[in-house]
Amino acid sequence: MKIKAFAPGKIILFGEHTVVYNKPAIAVAINRGVDVELTSRDDDEVNIHISPINYSQKLVLTGGMLEYEYDSSNKRISDYIYEVINRFKFNHGFNLNVNINMYLGAGLGSSAAVTVAVLKAIMLYTDNDATLDEIASIARDIEIKIQGAASPIDTAMSTYGGIIYIDENSNLNPINFDMQLPLIVSNCEIAGNTGEIVASVRDKYNKHTPIMESIFDAMAKIATDAKMALECGNSMKLAELMNMNQGLLDAIGVNTLELSEMVYQSRKFGSEGSKLTGSGGGGCIIAYAPHDIDEVYLKLSQLYKTFKCEQSNSGVYAKIVEK
Numbered sequence: 001m002k003i004k005a006f007a008p009g010k011i012i013l014f015g016e017h018t019v020v021y022n023k024p025a026i027a028v029a030i031n032r033g034v035d036v037e038l039t040s041r042d043d044d045e046v047n048i049h050i051s052p053i054n055y056s057q058k059l060v061l062t063g064g065m066l067e068y069e070y071d072s073s074n075k076r077i078s079d080y081i082y083e084v085i086n087r088f089k090f091n092h093g094f095n096l097n098v099n100i101n102m103y104l105g106a107g108l109g110s111s112a113a114v115t116v117a118v119l120k121a122i123m124l125y126t127d128n129d130a131t132l133d134e135i136a137s138i139a140r141d142i143e144i145k146i147q148g149a150a151s152p153i154d155t156a157m158s159t160y161g162g163i164i165y166i167d168e169n170s171n172l173n174p175i176n177f178d179m180q181l182p183l184i185v186s187n188c189e190i191a192g193n194t195g196e197i198v199a200s201v202r203d204k205y206n207k208h209t210p211i212m213e214s215i216f217d218a219m220a221k222i223a224t225d226a227k228m229a230l231e232c233g234n235s236m237k238l239a240e241l242m243n244m245n246q247g248l249l250d251a252i253g254v255n256t257l258e259l260s261e262m263v264y265q266s267r268k269f270g271s272e273g274s275k276l277t278g279s280g281g282g283g284c285i286i287a288y289a290p291h292d293i294d295e296v297y298l299k300l301s302q303l304y305k306t307f308k309c310e311q312s313n314s315g316v317y318a319k320i321v322e323k
C-alpha cells in the first residue's frame with residue numbers, strides 16, 4: 001500500500017506578537033508545505049527519510065510499537081515524526097518519506113506541517129478515523145511536548161487550511177472571500193528565536209506600557225480593517241495595511257536590518273505591500289504584488305531564497321494511491 005499526504009504551511013498576514021496580548025490576527029495557509037509518502041512493508045522495519053535535510057534512519061518495531069527515545073535536549077524536526085509514530089501500534093513496518101517544500105525553521109510552521117501530515121498518513125495506514133479537530137488537538141499536544149509552548153495557530157492552519165481570523169477571545173474564525181492572494185515569501189536565512197523575541201516585546205511592554213498599548217491597539221485596528229479589506233476584495237487597502245503593520249512591528253523592536261532591506265527591495269521591485277511575517281528577528285518577509293507578482297518574484301529571487309505561493313483552501317489530506 002502507498003499513501004500520500006500533504007499539510008500546508010502558513011504565514012501570518014497580520015497580528016504577530018499582538019495575538020499574544022489577545023488582539024486579533026490573520027493567518028493564511030499556503031499552498032506550500034509538507035508532502036509525505038508512506039509505503040507499507042511486509043516486515044517490521046520503519047525507514048524514515050526527510051528531504052531536504054538528507055536525514056535517514058532505519059528502526060524496527062517491537063510488538064508493533066516503536067517507542068523511539070529521541071534526544072529531547074536537541075530538538076530536531078525528526079522528533080515530531082517520532083512523537084507521532086510512538087503513539088500508534090502497527091501490524092507491519094513502513095517507509096516514510098517526508099519532503100519539506102518550504103523553509104524549515106523560518107516561521108512558516110514547518111514543524112506543525114510535518115506533524116499534521118505524518119499524523120494523517122499514519123492514521124490512514126492504521127485505519128484510524130480521526131476528525132480534523134482531533135488531528136489539530138493531537139498535533140498541538142505534540143508541539144507543546146517538544147517545544148514546551150505553542151500557539152494553536154500553526155497546527156490549526158496545517159489542519160484546516162484557508163484563512164483564519166483569530167479574534168480577541170482566541171477563537172479561530174474562517175474568513176470567506178473571493179480574491180486571490182498571490183504572495184512572495186523571501187527568507188533572510190537567519191533564524192529568529194521566537195521565545196526570545198516574544199520576551200523582548202514583553203520587556204518593552206513592561207517598560208513603556210502606555211505607548212506599547214497604543215501601538216498594539218493600532219495593530220489590532222489594522223487586523224480588523226484587513227479582514228474587511230479581504231472580504232471586500234480591496235487589494236490596495238490590504239497592501240497599505242501590510243506596510244503600516246510593518247512600521248509598527250519595527251516600532252516594537254522585532255524588525256532587523258536584513259528584514260528591512262528585503263521589505264524595501266520588494267517595494268522597489270513593485271510590491272504594493274510587504275512586511276515581516278511571524279516572530280521577526282530573522283525568518284521571512286512576505287510581499288504582496290497583485291499587479292506584477294512575476295516581476296517582483298524574479299528580482300527578489302535573484303537576491304534571496306524566495307518562493308511564490310497562494311492561499312491553500314485545503315488543509316491536511318491523505319489518500320491511498322496504490323492498494
Ligand SMILES: Nc1ncnc2c1ncn2[C@@H]1O[C@H](COP(=O)(O)OP(=O)(O)O)[C@@H](O)[C@H]1O
Nearest residue numbers: 053075076077104105106107108109110111112
Ligand atoms: N537542519 C535541520 N535539521 C533538523 N532539524 C532542524 C533543522 N533546522 C531546524 N530544525 C528543527 O526544525 C524545527 C522547526 O520547527 P519550528 O521552529 O516550529 O519551525 P517554523 O519556524 O517553520 O515554524 C525545530 O525543532 C528545529 O530545531
Ligand SMILES: C[C@@](O)(CCOP(=O)(O)O)CC(=O)O
Nearest residue numbers: 016017019107151194278279
Ligand atoms: C510572535 C508570535 O505571535 C508568532 C510567532 O510566529 P512564528 O512561530 O514565527 O511563525 C508568537 C505566537 O503567536 O505564539
